[in-house]
Amino acid sequence: MRGAPPPSLFLKALGTPVEIACDRDVDRERVAMVFGAMHAPLGGGRPLVRLQVTCTGPMTARPRWCAMRDVDVIVDASDPVSLLLALDREVATTAIAETGDAAFIHAAAACDSRGALLLAGSKGCGKSTLVARLVQRGFGYLADDTAPIDVQTLQVRPFPRPLRMKQGAEELFVPWGSRLLPCTRLTDATDARPALVAPAPEIVPPAPSPIRAIVFPHFTPGAACRIARRRPAEVLVDLMELGYRVAGQDRAPAFRALAQLVRTVPCFGLEYSQLDEAVRAATSALASVVSNP
């Protein structure tokens, strides 16, 4: 006989209330771990989105995990990794669509008392690995993959989605410590899916952070670490290219805001193969900017 389902989880994804309901405790715990940094009490309002997670055949050799948004199936998977990746995507898509006053860039961001480092680049450039190391070294975690830049203040808002790390990269972070929590373990070396790593809630700053430097990391096996200033016009084109497109959304305010950003914030290209050298180069760039504004 089955007991009552566990209570729903409530998240705030950039202010958008999301409810995730699971029919089993074990799935709720997984989801709670991945989205721990976005937990928020619902308060008096209603969630804008409700996601329902169901596991069928949990005692059989072939269990399946299904997540639905209203009547739409967003994933029907044979393992919980695909479920968690799909939930993360859905939460992010919802937040992006509901947040009209921010430019969303494919970037990671970390901050300290001096301000934020924005690590911009397309998939596979190494931004998640770099932001994870910065966080492990004491930086606050703002974002990975999707950085929301306020078009009025040019600050980056905290959007603590789980980090998406390339398989194999996790080995660089052992021992993990308490700031980052690996959530998924992939056992097949040919599995191309990223591993999810959750930020501990206490390492996420409560407020947006002013961007002090923009770095475009580029992981190149065997390359010597090299950081060099980039021209703002070139960077503006790249940032527009790396911007998220939402159907029907005018990107003119994003263009104006990003132009202002690259006019006032120094931008760097960073080629590297050794992670800790890259962290030193990126933090030195931040230090030089702060000491020579």
Add this chain to the structure above:
Amino acid sequence: MNTGLRRSTVVLWEELEGEIVVFDPRHDRALRLDSPVALLWKRLDGTNDIPALAAGLACAAADVRTLLANLDQMGLLE
């Protein structure tokens, strides 16, 4: 008549350290214009004809026509 050569009013643009970045919202595309196209772009305010543009850029009228044709092909002119 060659007067009235003008940038598209639909296109947004910004000057950054001497270079121009244009954003065409119709195609959701950003492009960087470096010199001499950036210099030409700034003069396309409807007050210059081709000889005036060529004189301003210190280049031949034929070169200006080529640059204008490229900009026109990208839909960046009125």
